[in-house]
Amino acid sequence: MKIICVGKIKEKFFVDAIEEYSKRISKYTKLEIIEISDEANESIAMKKEGEKILSKIKDNDYVVTLEIEGEELSSLEFAKKIDQNFNCNKNLTFVIGGSYGLDDSVKQRSNYRLSFSKLTFPHQLFRVLLLEQIYRAYKINYNENYHK
Numbered sequence: 001m002k003i004i005c006v007g008k009i010k011e012k013f014f015v016d017a018i019e020e021y022s023k024r025i026s027k028y029t030k031l032e033i034i035e036i037s038d039e040a041n042e043s044i045a046m047k048k049e050g051e052k053i054l055s056k057i058k059d060n061d062y063v064v065t066l067e068i069e070g071e072e073l074s075s076l077e078f079a080k081k082i083d084q085n086f087n088c089n090k091n092l093t094f095v096i097g098g099s100y101g102l103d104d105s106v107k108q109r110s111n112y113r114l115s116f117s118k119l120t121f122p123h124q125l126f127r128v129l130l131l132e133q134i135y136r137a138y139k140i141n142y143n144e145n146y147h148k
Contacts, residue, residue: 001025002032002091003130004056006049006098007123009035014124021131028138033127038098050103053095061091063110065102066130068120070113078114079137085112094130096123 009015018033025031036052039045057063073081082092095106107113116129139146 001029001093001134002034002056002061003094003096003127004034004036004053005096005123005127006036006053007038009124009127011124014128017128018131021128021135024135025131025138028142036098042100045098045100046103047105049098049100050106053097053102053106054109057093057095057109058091061093062112063093063095064112064114065095065107065110066097066116066126067102067107067110067113068115068118070115072115072117075133075136076140078133079140081112082134082137083141096126096130098123 009018022031022033034056036049036056039048095102095110097106116126116133121129136146
């Protein structure tokens with residue numbers, strides 16, 4: 001499993017949370033986090049970031065883009081998706097865009113569009129949220145206790 005995300009994490013508390021959830025997830029699957037540098041120029045940011053994202057995606061990757069327009073799932077439904085659909089593919093790739101969103105080229109490459117909410121989250125915080133939900137999904141799928 002890999003997560004491609006735009007931007008670097010600078011805040012120690014986010015770094016610590018990401019490291020903790022990555023460690024927990026490693027019990028269940030190999031995880032790779034790929035950081036793409038964000039672009040400062042708004043007029044070209046999405047296109048340039050999109051090119052960088054697509055360069056990290058392989059032809060046989062099953063790509064899940066995180067988008068406000070995507071399908072909203074409960075944690076149980078997300079766990080079921082990982083168990084039934086995503087886990088079948090060894091190259092599951094989640095994509096988190098930058099502050100300007102995802103370029104249409106990345107959206108077109110997506111195999112599944114997922115939304116956590118209609119709310120907008122900072123991408124640093126969202127990375128933690130995604131990792132927590134992936135961890136929660138594995139705990140659910142393995143029938144292991146996890147704080148609700």
